[in-house]
Amino acid sequence: MEKKRIPLVAGNWKMYKTIAEAKQLAAELVHGLEKFTQVEVAICPPFTSLLPVKTLLEETSIRLGAQNMHWENAGAYTGEVSPLMVAELCSYVILGHSERRAYFGETDETVNKKVLAAYAVGLIPILCVGETLQENEAGKTGEVVERQVKLALQGVSLSMSQETGVPLVIAYEPVWAIGTGRAASGSGANTVVTQYIRSTLADLFVSEIAQSVRVLYGGSVKAGNAKEFFTQPEIDGALVGGASLKADEYIGIVQAAASSK
Numbered sequence: 001m002e003k004k005r006i007p008l009v010a011g012n013w014k015m016y017k018t019i020a021e022a023k024q025l026a027a028e029l030v031h032g033l034e035k036f037t038q039v040e041v042a043i044c045p046p047f048t049s050l051l052p053v054k055t056l057l058e059e060t061s062i063r064l065g066a067q068n069m070h071w072e073n074a075g076a077y078t079g080e081v082s083p084l085m086v087a088e089l090c091s092y093v094i095l096g097h098s099e100r101r102a103y104f105g106e107t108d109e110t111v112n113k114k115v116l117a118a119y120a121v122g123l124i125p126i127l128c129v130g131e132t133l134q135e136n137e138a139g140k141t142g143e144v145v146e147r148q149v150k151l152a153l154q155g156v157s158l159s160m161s162q163e164t165g166v167p168l169v170i171a172y173e174p175v176w177a178i179g180t181g182r183a184a185s186g187s188g189a190n191t192v193v194t195q196y197i198r199s200t201l202a203d204l205f206v207s208e209i210a211q212s213v214r215v216l217y218g219g220s221v222k223a224g225n226a227k228e229f230f231t232q233p234e235i236d237g238a239l240v241g242g243a244s245l246k247a248d249e250y251i252g253i254v255q256a257a258a259s260s261k
């Protein structure tokens, strides 16, 4: 029996917030999100704020994620943070974000290494996929998204637990919608999720798994447009950038998820 997918709203804080600012925002979220028990909420602050924010989240159900990591558990890799280190603090790790692919040389191959490394230490990947504007205009959305999903998950075997479901989250984030104020349409994003993401998952795993993986939409999600995504049958939540940096906006998005699903 496939498991009902619990909506997930995850905030990617990117390279914003000092420790003091992060603690302030986290405290506002703890206060404002208490009542939304039917939606899972995660926040992904910068590395420097993970520990201070974790302390604030201790008595809450808000989960913590990192925005990246290396694939080796230790080594001479100046400036990097390892899966073991992330696993000490976090439940989730965002992998393959388009900003990392575009500015830091991440490839499908390194994303795959990181996904495998995440599983080895018990972290749940939030795997980001999505086409650029150029790829979109060239009609290559399906090809790109399918390739990214397939290559990121090479060598991964997934099983389902009754309590936690499938330990994988995919975020469909069209690059042209990130930080532009120009979100995809709900139905357009739902079509990509159905035709290219869940169908690829069904090719790679059994269909019960493909139907149980949570797939989020990301790209200019705000309190004002969130409902359009959360009411789509195949979209299970959002990965939020800019709007996750303001408590009111983020709480508004969680509220939209709670009332839509």
Ligand code: 13P
Residues within 6 Å of the ligand: 012, 097, 173, 177, 178, 179, 180, 181, 218, 219, 220, 221, 239, 240, 241, 242, 243
């Ligand atoms: P925005 O919500 O700022 O468009 O960013 C989306 C994103 O990149 C989340 O990972």
